[in-house]
Amino acid sequence: MGGRVFRELVGICGIRFARRGAAADAVAGVTPTWVAVPASVDGASAVMRVAAEHGLTVVARGAGTKLHWGSRPGHLDLLVDTARLAGIWHHPIEESYAEIGAGTPVRAAQAALGRVGQRLALDPGSDGATVGGVIATDESGPLAHRHGTAGDQLLGVSYVGPNGLLSHSAGRGVGRLLCGSFGGLGVLVAATLKVLPAPAARAWVHRSVWTPLEVHDLVDVVVADPVQVAAIEVDLPVRGPRGLGALSVLLEGAPAVVAEQARRVATLLGGDAEVYGEAPEWWGRYSARPHGIALRITVPTSDLHAAVYALRDAAGHPVPVRGSAGLGVVHAALPGDTPPDRAVAILDAVRGVLLARAGSCVVVSAPGPVRDAVDMWGPVATQDVLRRVKSRFDPDARLAPGRFFGI
Template structure:
């Protein structure tokens, strides 16, 4: 495959997408080069999958076909940092770690923490993943104020900050966040920033009363994050609360008093803070915060019936959790567990998604918006060349 001015190499086993090996890997360095690659792909009816740092490239079902991988590693520049306006514009291949270092020099941060080391801006947006700070600052959709994408036919489209060209009637930022590369390639993103906190404290207890979560969330002590960890479905829940900013030490002491028991204050987070509980059989579970305690009971009860040992970790404040099962778990039992939990949490608006697991599993479960999502896919990628089959309903 030849694209003028763009490095293209033959793919190897390390480039596989959820087990599917592409034929070529393109390494564009600009938005215009992404557009050139996609025009050639469209002319030759090639299926394309975008890739960032590769930390979540194995998430989701495998693509129906994958001819070309677009690696954004060379799109690694911070294009503009307007420190006075608390705004930054970056290319999609910039890693969150590298961006954090650049912003810290100006006393600022992007309050978007991904659980994967080496995660890029584009990959984090494409999967919609967020870490502990989502409790206070929201997810990528809340921090994103502008985006540049390249559609399947090579059209460059922009929305939000500094608009040059938009796709009428669509909020591109919200559509592309969490789309798993099925609508196009994210090339650039503009975010609003926040000042770095002057001080941070973590208050942790290994004998948590989950009834405290709502009290902490509504407290004038203003925690920045409330995370939980439960390695044993029948064991205690470890709860850790982040307090940062002005008078963090004093506020942490008040949080400690509120949490009681064996709560202790640390200047560093627990070792598990902001990290996934595992990656071989990984599920994403989201429910209403009021249903948190009941959901943990549901997970434990169904796991016990199937002799499974789930490890649950994530945001107690938003009830946005990750569940991992031992990699040697029987696939049939895993499928039964997923189905049973989905059935129980669905009436109250809960959702369980399989992030990594056997390819024959139902990764996404049902969704009432499937018709609309298919219409959006048809509008942006009518020939199904972008990551075909990787999203809800085989989109």
């Protein structure tokens, strides 16, 4: 069967765009048997029909910046690379939307829209991330504070199901299901996203902070004020050159308005708050190192400081934390050499605290031994609903098996 599958993939994608999988193609440590890179939506549908005919399990890939995220696939026959499904396919200049190929790097889409004074309200932390990858992993950056997540930006999606059928869905219903599905419900080929005017001016107000409780109090002050901020980010490293960490607030809009609002926010923050024309170097970047244990904590902003303290207490030492303090969504990093049983104990303790606060702690990525030992997702209240959704979209469980909340 292997030779036949390969010939069919070559016939669809071309000899240069169908090959055997290699270690560099591994998804959370699992190497695919084949890799196919279709050149068109019709090609993606044809590839998926081959997969259906031969009963192949499939994972989709954009730029590959987050293939180490999430649960390990139970089995992987075919990796469908969307790199050639790129470009802005439909963008009426007078309208506030654009249809963009899933394989388009967000950076490239922003550059193209920037030429006509527009942008996407997407600023993922993964360098080189594609539109499809951001949606599949529900990756958000600082701008989510004002504009919402990738799911909030979606106006429609086009995706290929496990049987090769191309579907178009307007509105946010199906799109929101695809967000965070890790390709477990369909292979996204294009997304229609909101397009916004690019801001004429931006300014960051930066202040040193020493404790999570101080961050809580300062965020409360800023959020309670009428000033409209675009983002509020925090960086709490283990140690820093100016105090323990930093809080930074982004203002966007007309130059005069931004200047006035930045001065106001600096006064609200007090201390050593200053206004800058550029973001701090840590802005929008993750705190975890490549081979570390990366966690994403989501909790009501009023309890964010409690979550950070709980993580510190469970680990027995300060833990680097960075992210959207104004949303209660932060990323934390544990050392990659943390023993698996110790990682389990830390997660159990933190999740126990968060459970009482309507929060969650997800293991975004981890070394193999830790990944195999821990529950990557933690308690999921809607597990039965998720199973029904998975069964509806992928009844034979061939799309990214094990990647969709462990299903």
